Amino acid sequence: MLSSRRSRRLCALIAALAALVMVAAGCGGRGSQTGQEAKSINIGYIAWDEDIAVTYLYKELLERKGYTVNTTELEVGPIYAGLAQGNPDLFLDGWLPQTHADYWKQYGPKLEDLGVWYDQGTLNIAVPKYMTDVNSIEDLKGKGPQFGGVITGIDPGAGLTRTTKAMIPAYGLGGEYQLQTSSTTAMLASLDKAVQEQKPIVVTLWHPHWAYARYPLKDLTDPKGAMGKAEELHAIGRANFSKDFPEVTEMVKKFKLTDDQLSSLENEINSAPKGQEQAAAKKWADAHPDVINSFAGK
Template sequence: MLARKPSRKVHSVIALLAALALVAAGCGGREAGTGEEEKTINIGYIAWDEDIAVTNLFKVLLEERGYTVNTTELEAGPTFAGLAQGNLDLFLDGWLPQTHADYWQQYGERLEDLGVWYDQATLNIAVPEYLTDINSIEDLKGRGAEFDGTITGIDPGAGLTRTTEQSAIPEYGLQDEYTLQTSSTTAMLASLEKSINEQQPIVVTLWHPHWAYARYPLKDLQDPRGAMGGAEQLHSIGRQGFGQDFPEITEMLQKFRLNDEQLASLENEINSAGKGQEPEAARRWAEANPDVINSFAPPR
């Protein structure tokens, strides 16, 4: 779930195009021509913690089953485009019916919905609990100076960003006092931690599920006008033809479910691991939670 100066934005676009070209060059997932399933799968993911977590979990599980798994980090738009073009095989974090609605409307006819694995996803605006007199998005009005006129957000291509900018801010009349500062999830969390350590005011865009709620004293602001939308579902989404090309994986995905506690513990395990250690952290979690794994990926 990146705010950049123009020169950096150009580099970002180039990087995204290069990543898609790289994926396209090595794209697998079709029938091998011998009746055997092709064993290479390309998974696109966005930099949201639940997606990083489940992508690494499936990478580990599928590699144990003999697949070669390539993962590519992209923003949401290029991820959906890559699926529609057949350059990516799978995406595990489609937020529907609201957050990724525009992308689904644009590309849905060329995609396959492979099932819901979590159904209590919400988009939120949150503040630290020590801001005791701010409990609703309505309470932010007239208080812009205390927050330096900033709502600290995540990447510009995220549905959360669009919902905050196009729905919540105008619905609550905050446009003259606040600017949504788009960034990366990592940068948002760094600002949040710094402000909490210093007991300073900060308002951020956040979502459930997220490990930040377990680590920091946070509260979601009430949304009496429903501007942030209701609870959503997290879907596994494949390119057209995925089910036919990957029947074993499709069956796993259709059975895959995580509850709040399970997802939080998986996210925490992955997030606590060092850079590059995410697959090993996912493997440790899988070994510690055999009942969960066996419910959708039993031993062969």
């Protein structure tokens, strides 16, 4: 009986020591227990079309390589705060140097900038290509009646809306046009209807966006620079990301998409039924092997 109790106490002690060893090993980073790269990765994303698209593309490609990939949709503030605390591991849609400047200033010193994968993040005024006499924002002047005196915009609180409101007086359009705001969905519905009927419409839009792949659109040139400069889209990792995920880091640093490639990827995923985003990403990846091989290998 005494021997049995001693045996149980010894087993309990061994188990406790083993648990302590595991905890201590875990403190060194997720990949440090085995000395190999961690195979479970958490990707956080915001509900912006380009981020949904590239997140599901990476989920598909990393799962092909044997990773377990968890994706979580969050607001942009919690994404940065979470990265600074170590979860999620990766965020693929950091807009710098302007849109996410405040978050980067607050959390950037605790994060890893893994590089730029797209460098044409612009705010735009766009019209259908069949409007051959309108090629610059300056060309809108005097043509208000064609457009019903309306620039069709998106959400009232959007940065694009604020920029457009400043653009209108900069080009002397204030007495001729009114910015009509409601939602991105309403703007796209108006755009779809106008294109189907081949009617004039001028909208606020941005790159990257799937609408450029779905509709015959052109951005109006902005000689006064009122719509601002292009931004870069960065991949951002938590602290020690490159140490814990060297293979993924190599992929991310090679990752580049052109505007046409990104628009077509977004359009493929946006056109898919809800819940089929990864299947759409797989379809796009299979149709673009050269793009995939350039950063993910065969």
